[in-house]
Amino acid sequence: MQLKLKIWRQKNGKSKGKFETYYLNDVSPDMSFLEMMDVLNENLMLKGIDPIAFDHDCREGICGSCSMFINGEAHGPDRLVTTCQLHMRKFKDGDTIYVEPFRAKPFPVIKDLVVDRSSFDRIQHAGGFISVNTSGNTQDANATPIEKEDADNAFDAATCIGCGACVATCKNASAMLFVSAKVSQYSLLPQGKVEATNRVLNMVKQMDEEGFGNCTNTGACEVECPKGISLENIARMNREYLLANLKG
């Protein structure tokens, strides 16, 4: 099939950036979106044009590197997939496809479609862990039974891949789904309860300092999340945060 691609080009973080139009023929519907981008890049390079920079690594939907805003949606029109798992059969011959980077103040553009998501890392540094030494001198893994439901919920929250689609798609560029997934995972497990109060306070503080927007419960993040992280996590974090403040 033939495609008209309107892709955001930006030399570096300081330059202004604009859309460029490219045409691509002979796109196979079996290609993944990123493979289509590979073909485009090969063509551009042979013509002496700087290839389009984009983040990608595992190409099986788990590393969370890929981050494209395709035709107005984070990771494109398919649900529960990342950009790398999106296939061209979701598009029609002759389609015009707009590709933009994930946009948010705390995700500054590095080049073209590559953004800097280190703000997510910094939020995790602030408290995304359980303070246990890695000495191996811990108690036996089965010493504390954990209710299956709690373990399963913790797991569901823990499947977040940190891609930033929630921020990209939220009309407020809020990072609540990401942060709450981490807070929830730990607060649901007995091991993580001990320092739950400090964790939620520190992580929320860091999140605010990074300049993310406020949650207005539109629920877009849950829909666009490639891992289907639930809004319940946000409610849990709100609750924990407010209670933590009451405790002082």
Place this chain on the structure above:
Amino acid sequence: MKKITYSLNYRKPKNSYNNDDELMVCLRSYQKLNNGKFRVVKKSTGIKCKLKDWDSDWHKSVARNPIKSTDENFLEKNRILKDKSIELHTKLTSLFLGNVKSDPKNKTTSPDSTKTKQNGRGFLLDSRVPPGPIDQKWVTHKNNIRLVSPSNKREIDIIVVGTGLAGGSAAATLAELGYNVKAFCFQDSPRRAHSIAAQGGINAAKNYQGDGDSVYRLFYDTVKGGDYRSREANVYRLAEVSANIIDQCVAQGVPFARDYGGLLDNRSFGGVLVSRTFYAKGQTGQQLLLGAYSAMNRQIGRGKIKMYNRHEMMDLVIVDGKARGIITRNLINGKIERHAAHAVVIASGGYGNLFYLSTNAMGSNVSASWKIHKKGAFFANPCFTQIHPTCIPVSGDHQSKLTLMSESLRNDGRIWVPKSKEDAEAIRKGHLRPIDIEEKDRDYYLERRYPAFGNLVPRDVASRAAKERCDEGYGVNKTGEAVFLDFTSAIIRYGKEKAHVKGLNENDKELVSKLGKQVIKAKYGNLFQMYEKIVDQNPYETPMMIYPAVHYTMGGVWVDYNLMTTIPGCFAIGEANFSDHGANRLGASALMQGLADGYFVLPYTIGDYLADDIRTGKISTESPEFEKAENSVKEQIDNLIMNSGTKTVDYFHKKLGKIIWNKCGMSRNEKELKEAIKQVQLLRKEFYQEVFVPGNAESFNEPLAKALRVADFLELGELFAKDALEREESCGGHFREESQTPEGEALRDDKNFSFVSAWEFKGNPAKAKLHKEKLNYENVELKTRSYK
């Protein structure tokens, strides 16, 4: 046995001395040679000690010294003794490992030397495995190795390259112990390392299921699964610390699957006879990596780890024979940076991307390992590659990456191709559908060839069988490189069971099929969904198509028992080293090894090396060695950028992958391996003449980063083929057509090839020199694997 001991130099029988006699203190060093004999070096120290002041039990604790406090100058004397012993230790180490050639004493010929014509030198590599019974080795070793005091750790810097399971856990633990850690990864966050993509689970000898599992059994399974090409002591240690990993991860908040009683659940994996695999749905690797990442986060927050994201290691810097730092390239702005440290840990994973198409991430590369190889680290068993039988087949030339489908699918799926080539042809052309082929016209070739194990034969066997069928012209997709994995019989079987339980009509085909699909969905729902997204076929209705793909590399940088490479101060852990999996890795063991190395092995063994460095002070990056390394990196980059070629980097990578896959893939022979060597050499030449790298060096430039990685793959490819050529036996993932049984099964040659091939770099891969580490099996009996 201790490497180095102190003793008094008695010149006449012991009992003829009295307590006030003064004797000279001597140092003795014992080095076990591969022929079983010991080499002893005795050295006077110039320190005298009265018999009554001599503590003959000094070796019983690390805190004790040979001269008792009853001696006036005991502090000074002990300090001198210690210094002398360190000096001797370092000297012997470098003599024995670094300059094998120049040391005339090393001409000890091993009894097996006649069989290794090309390198008459025999088995020279010393793995420094501690003596003693296998279950005591690690404990004794830990008790005896030297430690660095907490106050000194603060003065010591360590560089960790790579932040997957091995690198992440090592960085976190080293930082927690008090060292200053600098960690590097090329991704935008440590959490994105490719360990995250591991699906199945992690083995541990916990025996929670009470099914007779034990450390020994895990050890045995791993050695046997590795086709007897791994180092016994390392594997035993791995099995020993495996239980700790689970405790550690649970304490860190890793949400492993649990049963309704709240206790940890296990599944069985890869043909092993016990259930010892811990898992978190199909995302175990992700959860474990996030656990290690969280431990890192804690240390980053405390300032003990300095994290460098989007940095690629470009070279290792060696000062005075020791690894003292690295040169990196900042992938955002192209800046070349110098980083110094007292030790360098390489945890950069495997090199499966040599094949271009593999289940590895796009960025996975060999560069860090290859750079240290070029600086003196031996590269072991490069040809040992695992090819996983159940991956989604290649759909066309545009393919950039292959996706793995969990091995667990073979529990219920039956693998087949049509019996006649005409049917296969018709399916390829789309004239026939797989369900049109009648039962009698299908060839369930695994069940035919291996009646005992059927579809559950090990990975290497299943992969080769699929290739054999497709090469014969029975392949079933457009490219002719796929076989069917069919769930129909499982659906009917489960459906009938379900109908029986529910008291419904077992002969109602539609009902049975509906019920059966429900069961399959509950078991493999997410995998089926993934398949459908990628292939756009409904695997509940039509059989899946699968084909083998490169998945893991057992080979890697050679390391001793302490995980140190042949460069003093340079360590390699995780998939980057070679030690634990032999010629074939068992399922769910990669995660175990990465975490064992990072959490529980390296943090102890690195102290043994760093104990010498407590008085070194900060390492400067201003030395001529750093200058030289930086300049050579800049020169390499400039050459690539300035090159006025016409072909893109991917052109070469794809071509290299094709050569390696076709000639050094699932089965190998002398003729093709020799051709491969030639072709890779030519391709490398062409690369430097013809490659075109756009943009400049001072900006975000992915093609440049790729070109630098492919340049290293182009060198590794040749060594890979050379190693495969040298190993004239079939073992594990390495199948030499010349070495097979009349029935076409792999034939191992323990008499001639029971060794690790460790290659020394000598200017270019063609000149690489082979060193051998003999593999001794004292605790398991060597057997031929049979799955008939």
Place this chain on the structure above:
Amino acid sequence: MLYSTIFKKASMAISGLFLIIFLLQHFAINITSVFSGNLFNQLSHFMGTNPLVQFVLQPILIFGVIFHFVMGFVLDIINKRARGRRYKIYKGNSNASWVSRNMIISGSTVLAFLVLHFYDFWIPEMDYKYVKFLPENPDRYFEELVHKFEDITRVVLYVISFFFLALHLSHGFASSFQTMGFNNKYTVLVKSFGKLYAFGIPFGFAFIAIYHYLNH
């Protein structure tokens, strides 16, 4: 803490819930006007003269209203800033409802309505009581009400505003519970009740307006 996102959001939720409760009380009194002018007069007289209502509850209410609006605008500005450069194509409809994404529009409409409403009732009331100090007449309320709804333009404006109020509430009700950390098996109930409330009350108000327009 006071500057944290979650606290700001929680204060929005609390003030919103407070206004929702006020709305119920307001509606309860107004609906009496449909079947009994006398009862309406009595209740209005009580509310209009009781010092507790006038000097304690009324300032709280006014503060709540102002707080809710000001905070709403503040948050909206912060949120817009957090995005930075806008997307060229943004398919908001594909993953979230129009209502949830446009609370600022429905809210602004309600604010505009409040200005009108204050101009209609509250300012004349204040003028009557505290500026001109006119003598209290317990029967004037019903007449004033009826008088206001003689004008078709006003009735139409009111009905439109009530529609936007309904939209605003339909997201705001359940959303405030989520913000306060309430999301569990009862959430379905909260959501359905929220929808019922969000459309029921404004519909009721609209009914009152239309009723008086048609009957007098």
